[in-house]
Amino acid sequence: MPHRIEPVTLEVETPVRYKTWLHTTRDYHLIGVIAFSAPETRLTAEWDDLEYIRRRADEFSIIGFPEFLAGMVIDLRDLPFLLDAEAPIFPWRMMEEDCPIRVLVSSDHRAHYSSVFEPAWLGWDLDACISDIRTLLDSKIQ
Numbered sequence: 001m002p003h004r005i006e007p008v009t010l011e012v013e014t015p016v017r018y019k020t021w022l023h024t025t026r027d028y029h030l031i032g033v034i035a036f037s038a039p040e041t042r043l044t045a046e047w048d049d050l051e052y053i054r055r056r057a058d059e060f061s062i063i064g065f066p067e068f069l070a071g072m073v074i075d076l077r078d079l080p081f082l083l084d085a086e087a088p089i090f091p092w093r094m095m096e097e098d099c100p101i102r103v104l105v106s107s108d109h110r111a112h113y114s115s116v117f118e119p120a121w122l123g124w125d126l127d128a129c130i131s132d133i134r135t136l137l138d139s140k141i142q
Helices: 049-063 092-096 107-116 126-141
Strands: 019-024 030-037 072-080 099-104
Touching: 019 049, 019 126, 030 049, 030 126, 049 092, 072 107, 072 126, 099 126
Parallel strands: 030 072, 072 099
Antiparallel strands: 019 030
16 A cells, blocks of 8 residues: 655745845855845735745855855845844855855835844945955955
8 A cells, every 4th residue: 555645845925035146256256146025015024934035045045156155145125024133034054154244224124124133234235235245255365
């Protein structure tokens, strides 16, 4: 008699979506940009939202392009809800390897996130975040 199995999914039900981009420095370091968005009607973060953000950031950090990312910008500007300090949005590999990470937030959410995340990790302009990470990566090479 065959064993009975049931199909399951690893996807989480959430309206949160993401987009990703890569920036290559002159020394061929890869900086990833991952931007999350959700409908304006999603005013509070639910477990599925946080899990989706965590999974996508982790997944992006370990994909070889052919190299792993050396730095990352996590763009939260298009999320209508606020995250707290317990939100697991930072990729474990990048934290373990002390890779530079910047969190891009909207000016409306600046005050909140200044008390949640390390202020040095916060940014309000994508180009400034990329420039900051490039400077940090260049200083590690020197």
